[in-house]
Amino acid sequence: MAVYTDVSPAELEAFLSGYDVGTLTSFHGIAEGVENSNFLVQTTRGSYILTLYEKRVNRDDLPFFIGLMEHLAARGLSCPQPVAQRSGAVLSEIAGRPAAMVTFLPGVSVRRPTxxxxxxxxxxxxxxxxxxxxxxxxxxxxxxxxxxxxxxxxxxxxxxxxxxxxxxxxxxxxxxxxxxxxxxxxxxxxxxxxxxxxxxxxxxxxxxxxxxxxxxxxxxxxxxxxxxxxxxxxxxxxxxxxxxxxxxxxxxxxxxxxxxxxxxxxxxxxxxxxxxxxxxxxxxxxxxxxxxxxxxxxxxxxxxxxxxxxxxxxxxxxxxx
Amino acid sequence: MAVYTDVSPAELEAFLSGYDVGTLTSFHGIAEGVENSNFLVQTTRGSYILTLYEKRVNRDDLPFFIGLMEHLAARGLSCPQPVAQRSGAVLSEIAGRPAAMVTFLPGVSVRRPTxxxxxxxxxxxxxxxxxxxxxxxxxxxxxxxxxxxxxxxxxxxxxxxxxxxxxxxxxxxxxxxxxxxxxxxxxxxxxxxxxxxxxxxxxxxxxxxxxxxxxxxxxxxxxxxxxxxxxxxxxxxxxxxxxxxxxxxxxxxxxxxxxxxxxxxxxxxxxxxxxxxxxxxxxxxxxxxxxxxxxxxxxxxxxxxxxxxxxxxxxxxxxxx
Known part of the structure; x- marks a missing residue:
C-alpha cells in the first residue's frame, strides 16, 4: 500500500484545469503501487488514475513508460492510456512530483490464477x-x-x-x-x-x-x-x-x-x-x-x-x- | 491512510454473492479512515464503499452506526446508505471482520473551507x-x-x-x-x-x-x-x-x-x-x-x-x- 505524497483537493483542481476532463467529482488515494503514489480521480467525464512518480522512479525513464502505454493503447491493447493536457503534454507535475494521469481500467486481479x-x-x-x-x-x-x-x-x-x-x-x-x-x-x-x-x-x-x-x-x-x-x-x-x-x-x-x-x-x-x-x-x-x-x-x-x-x-x- | 486487512478478490466475490449488486468490476483499497479498512468496490450496478470494522470499533455499536445511516438516508440526508444483503441483513462479515457495504458518495472534501x-x-x-x-x-x-x-x-x-x-x-x-x-x-x-x-x-x-x-x-x-x-x-x-x-x-x-x-x-x-x-x-x-x-x-x-x-x-x- 502506498500513498507517499499528499495532494489537496485545491491542488488537484488546479492540476485538472490543465486537462479537458470535466470537473472533479471525487478522489481517493488508493493503497496500491509500491513505487508511486496513486489516486483514483473521478470527474464528470470519467475515471482516471493519477500517478505521482516518487523518487525510486528515474525521471528520465518517464517518457519511455508513458510513450509505451500510449503506443500499446493506440494498437488496441487494453492498458492504461495516458491522458494529454490541453497543451498536448502528457507528463505534468503536482505536489512537486512528476505526474501523469491515465484512464481507469476496470477489472479485478486474481490471487490464485487458474x-x-x-x-x-x-x-x-x-x-x-x-x-x-x-x-x-x-x-x-x-x-x-x-x-x-x-x-x-x-x-x-x-x-x-x-x-x-x-x-x-x-x-x-x-x-x-x-x-x-x-x-x-x-x-x-x-x-x-x-x-x-x-x-x-x-x-x-x-x-x-x-x-x-x-x-x-x-x-x-x-x-x-x-x-x-x-x-x-x-x-x-x-x-x-x-x-x-x-x-x-x-x-x-x-x-x-x-x-x-x-x-x-x-x-x-x-x-x-x-x-x-x-x-x-x-x-x-x-x-x-x-x-x-x-x-x-x-x-x-x-x-x-x-x-x-x-x-x-x-x-x-x-x-x- | 489505512487498509489494515487484506481482502482477496475471491473473498470479495463470495461476499458480494450475498448482495444484489451485480458482478464485481473493480476494487481498490482506499487510503482513508483511521479506524477501519475501506475499499472502493465497483460492480455492474454501481460504486460502493466496503468497510471492515477493525478492533478499535466496538461491535456492539455497529447497529447504532449502520441504523443511523439508514435512518438519515431515508430522510433525504446525503450520507452513505447501507446496502442490505438478499437476506435483509446489513451487517456482514469478511476476512474475519464485521463489515458493511454502503453506497459511494460523490464529492470532494475541502482543506481550506471558505x-x-x-x-x-x-x-x-x-x-x-x-x-x-x-x-x-x-x-x-x-x-x-x-x-x-x-x-x-x-x-x-x-x-x-x-x-x-x-x-x-x-x-x-x-x-x-x-x-x-x-x-x-x-x-x-x-x-x-x-x-x-x-x-x-x-x-x-x-x-x-x-x-x-x-x-x-x-x-x-x-x-x-x-x-x-x-x-x-x-x-x-x-x-x-x-x-x-x-x-x-x-x-x-x-x-x-x-x-x-x-x-x-x-x-x-x-x-x-x-x-x-x-x-x-x-x-x-x-x-x-x-x-x-x-x-x-x-x-x-x-x-x-x-x-x-x-x-x-x-x-x-x-x-x-
Whole structure:
C-alpha cells in the first residue's frame, strides 16, 4: 500500500484545469503501487488514475513508460492510456512530483490464477509483444544479468542471515548465468513484471494489463519466463505444468516461439527466478523504518530457482513438443 | 491512510454473492479512515464503499452506526446508505471482520473551507440534527465530559513532555468543565466528528456527510461547537469570525438555537477543544510502531482552547445578536 505524497483537493483542481476532463467529482488515494503514489480521480467525464512518480522512479525513464502505454493503447491493447493536457503534454507535475494521469481500467486481479487465466495471460503477453514491436524508444533492462551482481553485492554478505547457505547458492547461480546467458534472441518491449496483480480480468477474460514501470527492451522470451515464475507455481511451491502448458500454448497461439527461444527457456526461467530472489532479498534486508508493507519472501524464489535448475528442456514447462 | 486487512478478490466475490449488486468490476483499497479498512468496490450496478470494522470499533455499536445511516438516508440526508444483503441483513462479515457495504458518495472534501462552505456545513449539520430527531437508538457520548478525565489519566503524566505546563492547563480546564458542564440542553443524534474531511462538496454545495463512527446521543449544540472548532480557525490559529457567522447563521436558518443553547456555546466550545486536545494527546503519546500516519498536533487544540477561554458570549463566535 502506498500513498507517499499528499495532494489537496485545491491542488488537484488546479492540476485538472490543465486537462479537458470535466470537473472533479471525487478522489481517493488508493493503497496500491509500491513505487508511486496513486489516486483514483473521478470527474464528470470519467475515471482516471493519477500517478505521482516518487523518487525510486528515474525521471528520465518517464517518457519511455508513458510513450509505451500510449503506443500499446493506440494498437488496441487494453492498458492504461495516458491522458494529454490541453497543451498536448502528457507528463505534468503536482505536489512537486512528476505526474501523469491515465484512464481507469476496470477489472479485478486474481490471487490464485487458474489454467484458463494462464492461457488468457499468455495470449495477452504475446499481443503485448507484437504491439510493442514498432515502439521507437528503448530502455535497457537494468534488472537483467548485468544488474544481478550489483544487487547481490547490495545484500552485502547478509544473505546467510536470511537462510543458511543462501549466499553460496546465489553466487554459484550468478556465475553460471553470467557465463551462459542466452544471446541473440528476438528482443523488443517487455513488461518484465507481469505478476497476477498487474493483470485484470472480467468474466474470466483478460481485461487489461497495468503497471508498466519495469517495462524495458529485452528478450521477449524472458518475459515469458517471468510469467512462468509468477503464474504457474502453486502456493506450496510446486510447478503446475497444466498452467504452464496453458500459458505457453496461449502465448504461441499469438506469437510462436522460435526453436532458439524454446531452447533458452529453462535458462531464462532461472534468470527470472534469480532476479526476483535478488530484488526481494535486498528489499527484505532494507525494510524502511515505519514501513507498513511486509516485504515479500525472497525464499519463494530460491525454491523456484531449484525447480528450474532441475529442468531439462522447455517441455518440462508444458511446452508442446 | 489505512487498509489494515487484506481482502482477496475471491473473498470479495463470495461476499458480494450475498448482495444484489451485480458482478464485481473493480476494487481498490482506499487510503482513508483511521479506524477501519475501506475499499472502493465497483460492480455492474454501481460504486460502493466496503468497510471492515477493525478492533478499535466496538461491535456492539455497529447497529447504532449502520441504523443511523439508514435512518438519515431515508430522510433525504446525503450520507452513505447501507446496502442490505438478499437476506435483509446489513451487517456482514469478511476476512474475519464485521463489515458493511454502503453506497459511494460523490464529492470532494475541502482543506481550506471558505465562509460559503461554512454556511453550507451549518445548514447540513442542522438538517442532520432534524433528520436524526426520531432515530430510535441511543449511544452515549463516551468522549464527552465524563470521558475526559480517563483520557487525561491515559496520558499518564506525559503531557508536559509534549509542552511544558500542558498538564496543569488541562487539569485546570478539566476541573472547570466538570464543575460547570451545561445540563438540560436539547439533545439528540450528533455526528461528533464533522471535520472538513468528513464533508463532501460539489460545485460549492454540500453534497454529503460521511464517517458516522463517532456519532452518538448528546447536546445538539455540542455538535455546533465541534464544527466551530473544526471549520472556523485559520491555519495560523486565529478564529475567523466571518466563517463562524456563516456557520452559525446557516445552522440557525434550518434549526434556530434556543437562548439556553446560545448561552452554553462558549462552554461547549471549550469542551470540544478539550476533547480533541485530549484524544490527540493520547494518540501523540501512543504512535504505534511502524505507523505511517503522523498523529495530529494536540497543541492546535490548546491554542483553540485558549481562544474559547477568552470568549464572553456566543456573539464572539459571530452569532447574530
Amino acid at each position: 489454467a484458463e487465466h494462464c492461457a488468457e495471460l499468455g495470449r495477452g503477453l504475446a499481443r503485448l509483444h507484437l504491439a510493442g514491436a514498432d515502439f521507437a524508444l528503448a530502455r535497457a533492462n537494468n534488472l537483467s544479468v548485468a544488474g544481478w551482481r550489483p544487487l547481490f553485492e547490495a545484500a552485502d554478505g547478509q544473505a546467510d542471515g536470511v537462510a543458511p547457505g543462501l549466499a553460496a547458492a546465489i553466487a554459484a547461480e550468478l556465475a553460471t548465468l553470467e557465463a551462459s546467458w542466452p544471446k541473440g534472441l528476438p528482443a523488443g518491449v517487455i513488461h518484465a513484471d507481469l505478476f497476477p496483480d498487474n493483470a485484470f480480468f472480467l468474466d474470466e477474460k483478460l481485461s487489461g494489463i497495468i503497471d508498466f514501470y519495469f517495462a524495458c527492451t529485452d528478450f521477449l522470451a524472458y518475459d515469458v519466463a517471468v510469467c512462468l515464475n509468477a503464474w504457474c507455481f502453486e502456493p506450496d511451491g510446486a510447478y503446475n505444468v497444466t498452467k504452464g502448458r496453458a500459458l505457453l500454448s496461449g502465448y504461441e497461439a499469438v506469437r510462436p516461439l522460435s526453436d532458439k527461444e524454446k531452447a533458452a527457456l529453462p535458462r531464462l526461467a532461472r534468470g527470472a527466478a534469480l532476479r526476483f530472489l535478488l530484488t526481494r532479498l535486498v528489499d527484505w534486508l532494507n525494510v524502511p523504518e515505519g514501513a507498513l508493507v511486509r516485504p515479500k519472501d525472497p525464499l519463494e524464489y530460491l525454491r523456484k530457482l531449484r525447480f528450474h535448475q532441475a529442468v531439462d528442456s522447455a517441455q518440462d514447462y508444458g511446452l508442446a513438443a | 465562509a460559503e462552505h461554512c454556511a453550507e456545513l451549518g445548514r447540513g449539520l442542522a438538517r442532520l440534527h432534524l433528520a436524526g430527531a426520531d432515530f430510535a437508538l441511543a449511544r452515549a457520548n463516551n468522549l464527552s465530559v465524563a470521558g475526559w478525565r480517563p483520557l487525561f489519566e491515559a496520558a499518564d503524566g506525559q503531557a508536559d513532555g509534549v509542552a511544558p505546563g500542558l498538564a496543569a492547563a488541562i487539569a485546570a480546564e478539566l476541573a472547570t468543565l466538570e464543575a460547570s458542564w451545561p445540563k438540560g440542553l436539547p439533545a439528540g443524534v450528533i455526528h461528533a466528528d464533522l471535520f472538513p474531511d468528513n464533508a463532501f462538496f460539489l460545485d460549492e454545495k454540500l453534497s454529503g456527510i460521511i464517517d458516522f463512527y463517532f456519532a452518538c446521543t448528546d447536546f445538539l449544540a455540542y455538535d455546533v461547537a465541534v464544527c466551530l472548532n473544526a471549520w472556523c480557525f485559520e491555519p495560523d490559529g486565529a478564529y475567523n469570525v466571518t466563517k463562524g457567522r456563516a456557520l452559525l447563521s446557516g445552522y440557525e436558518a434550518v434549526r434556530p438555537l434556543s437562548d439556553k443553547e446560545k448561552a452554553a456555546l462558549p462552554r461547549l466550545a471549550r469542551g470540544a477543544a478539550l476533547r480533541f486536545l485530549l484524544t490527540r494527546l493520547v494518540d501523540w503519546l501512543n504512535v504505534p510502531e511502524g505507523a505511517l500516519v503522523r498523529p495530529k498536533d494536540p497543541l492546535e487544540y490548546l491554542r483553540k482552547l485558549r481562544f474559547h477561554q477568552a470568549v464572553d458570549s456566543a456573539q464572539d463566535y459571530g452569532l447574530a445578536a
